[in-house]
Amino acid sequence: MDMLSVMQDAGTKCLDRLSQDGGSLYLQVKRALLTCIESRVWLPGDQLPSETLIAGQLGVSIGTLRRAVDELVQEQVLVRRQGKGTFVALHSRDRYLFQFFRVEAREERFGAGIPSDSEYPEVECVSFERQRADEAAADALRLRTGDPVFVIQNRLSLKRRAVVLDHIVISATLFKGLNEKRFLERSSTIYNFYQTEFGITVLHARERARAVLASREAIRRLGVAPGTPLIEVQRLAHSFGERPVEWRTSLIYTQQHDYVSDVSAPR
Template sequence: MPLATDTAAPDFKPIAPDAAGAPLYRVVKRALLQAIEAGRYPAGGALPSEAELSAALGVSIGTLRHAVDELVAEHILVRRQGRGTYVAMHNTDRFLFQFFHVERSDGLREAPKVELVAFERVRAEPDVAAVLGIKAGDPAIQVDNRLLLQGRAVIHDRLTLPAPLFKGLTEKRFKDRPSTIYHLYQTEFGITVTRAQERARAVAADRNAARILGVPQGMPMMQVQRTALTFGDKPVEHRLSTINTTQHDYVHLLSRPA
């Protein structure tokens, strides 16, 4: 439910325009992000009204809307007609739209069925540790998943998570999650994946991928290395996806920044 308090928006203080050092709407955007990151407005929670926020921050409604528009475009916030502005939740629709780019060659797009293959506690390998911003040998959680599309194993995902960020995560808790993996991060550990960086290349299926996907070892595959980022571009997950593109494509919609 939207927050309703006697004070307009107590989590925010007026912004001095001459002290901003940046376009005013960007300073407003930063203030909103800081409040969300600090947990004052949790996933699924409503922000104060535009009138309350603009009054508390000392900016015009137009400036506030400009900041909110960018956060909506970045999937941090979501507007609900007639109800207000909410902190976006990770769900299947958002996963498909923002983070999952594999579809059948004829354009059929669907959420994959995810099968857990392995869950173990490991020491971070040097290359993965460098990506996650931790030390080689630091404790990590490694998860292997098999993703099925149209009943066929298409993707092998290997996830590596910094263990200190996911205290209490067990195989059962991971396997029994009610929604997507990123929803689990957000609701159980307060970690919101805001965006991801990806690198793709062609590889030959190694023994492990061949076993998990049921393909010949050495078969040409596509490999995507993803680093999932939270607020402040802090890395929270390394994911190595090996994809059988015999009947599926990797499709990504590119657009010019607004």
């Protein structure tokens, strides 16, 4: 297990001290693990050292380590596979589909159960530009007005019907080296692309929705009639430590689709 021992050596800097007084021991352990991930000592997809090893290195009991790992698994930062090991979570197509893409074909029967129709949308890039952040985007992304950003417009279709128009703003500093060619040639989900190509993991987002009338651009891009009501969703997506990394505005044509959400216990 050469890779593992290398990882442990590299991880030593994160794992040999629990000095940060973050309250209870398991929270300090959790913070130490997060530090290993945020500092890219452990990369998405990597296997962690075994629980026994980490616990030993940190000088805590295995139960305490497990409590910390439990929380990170729940937050989808880590993934456990019985018999194999614990891994830094990778964004899968399914995770994107079920967690972040929340548009579903209209159901006649509400309580019917699992949506049959959760298909992956077809994505077309409408425009890709390098611009300067306006006030709203800078505010959301914690940049200064005028900082360089990429502005990407995508059109998403389900069953060949244009349903969503996305307007995405990301920091050009954070996504250093991104260009239209790389973006167009990506072979995966956009959040997977962020993660594998730029090391940016989207963990959760906050959304605000309102009803609007189709703008001229929406009429053209979505092919809807003037006066059509649409849902406009503003999303701020966050990475570790609540760091905002993507500012997105989506226009959703809800003639045959719904914007779906769950209302359950807050985290």
